[in-house]
Amino acid sequence: MSKVYVTGHKSPDTDSIAAAISYSYLKRQLGMDAVAARAGEPNKETKFALDYFKVEAPVLLTSVARKSESDEKTKIILVDHNESKQCVDGIKDADVLELIDHHRLGDFETESPIFILIRPVGCVNTVIYGLYKQNGVKPSKEVAGMMLSAIISDTVLFRSPTCTEEDKKAVKELAEIAGVDYEKYGMDMLKAGADISDYPAEKLAHNDTKEFEAGGKTFSCGQISVMDVEPINAKKADIMKALEDTKAEKKYEASYLMVTNILTEDTYLWFTEGAKDAAEKAFGKKAENGMIYLPKVMSRKKQVAPFLLKVYGE
Amino acid sequence: MSKVYVTGHKSPDTDSIAAAISYSYLKRQLGMDAVAARAGEPNKETKFALDYFKVEAPVLLTSVARKSESDEKTKIILVDHNESKQCVDGIKDADVLELIDHHRLGDFETESPIFILIRPVGCVNTVIYGLYKQNGVKPSKEVAGMMLSAIISDTVLFRSPTCTEEDKKAVKELAEIAGVDYEKYGMDMLKAGADISDYPAEKLAHNDTKEFEAGGKTFSCGQISVMDVEPINAKKADIMKALEDTKAEKKYEASYLMVTNILTEDTYLWFTEGAKDAAEKAFGKKAENGMIYLPKVMSRKKQVAPFLLKVYGE
Structure with missing residues (x-):
């Protein structure tokens, strides 16, 4: 099977970048040739997390459009988004294999049945962490670090009304694996993201x-x-x-x-x-x-x- | 929390009726006031299964339309379908809490995130059986009988190209719980459904x-x-x-x-x-x-x- 790109939405946030990393890691453990991708530049907060856990940013994938109908379709898995407006360009040309999300279901349609899992929790990495558990796979230290960064980001360190008990539990368990004080790390990461002083x-x-x-x-x-x-x-x-x-x-x-x-x-x-x-x-x-x-x-x-x-x- | 109706599609088949029964049973075990519903008359095959396992047909729910905007919305869970054309009438007035399916994703949209699980297996009861396992719940003998009937129906006793190993495994395990010879029972059920002699x-x-x-x-x-x-x-x-x-x-x-x-x-x-x-x-x-x-x-x-x-x- 050819490469499968796992990608989050355009203007990616920490959750989209981390989900591409964590879900592609899980799929590789399960035997798929999955590659983490991103539909745009990581923001300051995400860069802080990538630097802290020494994880490489996913590969840049800005379009999956084909030049001609005879070209092979790019295989992708969507994480953290499903509305076509938020998808990488050329999405209609891609072969979407799976969708893992925590947002409302928008205008996404498929021709055939595919695996779709959407759960109303604070962060898609919480959904993905559930899939790690279901499959008996443990994330690496680095991947766990990116996953907890995403949950802290999306729930603003448990302050957002979208935050569930499951999100909190996931952060605590992932912090054990990653070996970090999630409260201290979380505030540092949020601070890095909130620093807009040099933004035009x-x-x-x-x-x-x-x-x-x-x-x-x-x-x-x-x-x-x-x-x-x-x-x-x-x-x-x-x-x-x-x-x-x-x-x-x-x-x-x-x-x-x-x-x-x-x-x-x-x-x-x-x-x-x-x-x-x-x-x-x-x-x-x-x-x-x-x-x-x-x-x-x-x-x-x-x-x-x-x-x-x-x-x-x- | 008020009653939640679990319903399959219009012109229900055995899978839609059985899924309403099996998923509402699971949700009741998990504390929800869930009621099995149906959007139409059970067909001959389904009646054979209901009779065999002595299970009552779900309650008839042909419309969830509200008479006025001030009326409370009917809470429903969709199983075995997601395209609006196949939904019970008045679906736009309903509060859809969850969607469990095994079909392509059609034009279904939600305003907020809800639990959505779609898996490319032969029968939605196979998806539901997975949720029983995840939640550590065992179906009753009668419910197991309806679930295996649905999987046999949708996969035409494992003959359909949609049939997966997981569908087969589910039937075998459910047959143990229901105490039936699934091959013999399955052929009898399919035969009952294929008898069109008295159909206008x-x-x-x-x-x-x-x-x-x-x-x-x-x-x-x-x-x-x-x-x-x-x-x-x-x-x-x-x-x-x-x-x-x-x-x-x-x-x-x-x-x-x-x-x-x-x-x-x-x-x-x-x-x-x-x-x-x-x-x-x-x-x-x-x-x-x-x-x-x-x-x-x-x-x-x-x-x-x-x-x-x-x-x-x-």
Whole structure:
């Protein structure tokens, strides 16, 4: 059997990169020629984790499009995403063998039955860890380190409402294997990810951005985690300009950016011009200073995307 | 928590009925107030199994539509299907909690993450049996009997190309629990299902019919298992008339009927007027006497639907 690429979503976060690493490792133990891949550059937080555990970044795979119909299809396994807008380019040309996720099921369809496992837990690495257990496989120290980094990232060290008891248990067990103090390591990793001091506005505007489609309309929603909103607020004008430019270029209905403070556990939702009504309707509250304040909101998946999808889907 | 209905697809087959019974039983053991439901009448084969193992048919649930937006949503778990065309009426009004299946992923979407498990095995009861094992739960004698009936039905006693080693292993283990000779019982059950002698043409035309959508076009494909094609061929004119009537009434692009001989392990694919080109294109062979002969074809899911979907999706 030819190589199978395991890949997460575009604008990969720590979970997508770690899942490509951990699931390809598991599949190799089970006899598949699986290769970890990534659909974009690792962010600062992910780089911190890769450096800490001395793990190589997955290979870059930005397109699986074929040049002609007679070309062989690239075999891939999707982890941490399933909506076509978030997939590597050319996904329609690929042969998707499996899907492992923890997000809502979007517009993903298959021609034949394949293995699909989606579980409502905080992190896809928790789902993958369950598959390690089912198959009686133990991750290596390095892989365990990447897996716990992903769970800490996605659950913001257990603070996110998406975090389940199973996520916590997985981190504790993986920390034993990796030999780290997960609380100390976790805060250091989150801090590294929240350091936006040297990020240009262009980069902040598109951080961890995902596209969504509802009612034939496409919108984007990025998210950036900070430990203080002042530095990013100081750059708001430039960030919004970059966001408006991309919205126009990609013909989005609207673009959103969640500025999430992981210490105070709340989010300011920024939005492009014209999206005020939709945003206010989605969250049932008024915008102030061009943003909507959402206390206790940290999860795009659980607390933001469903409400925007509902409004655009109407 | 209020009642949760576990239901299979419209025009239920033995797998859909048995999965509603077996998965609701498992969920009850795990503390959920789960009720087995069905989206239509059990067929002859299923009735044979229910009678043999003295199991009551699931409750009839033909619609989950709400009368007003303020009505509570019906909580359901989908087993053995995921395409909206095959779901109980009013599915958009329901709160779908889980999906357990063994078919291709169709147009099913969720607003939030839910537990979804799809595995490419011959029968959804094999998937469910895996979940029994994972949860350390043993089915009752009666439930085990229904589960093995479903696997025998879907794999035509291991003859279908969809049958995996895991399906066979599950039947053998379940037969121990149920205390039956699965080969003898299986042939008796298949024989009961293949007895179409007292079926009117109208019923034969719509046996185990599923709707599919591709490229904005909807077509239907039914399947009927026989042990001799002569009796059904003798009724072909009347059956085709019923098929044409339904096609017109439901505005289908086309209607197909698989007449599958489970002894000779082949299928004659019947089709409505105007579908000849699509059918010939899908299977790369010429129709004769208004049908396409498909040797070694027994599985709609694996050997028929993907090829028709491809042609209509172009």
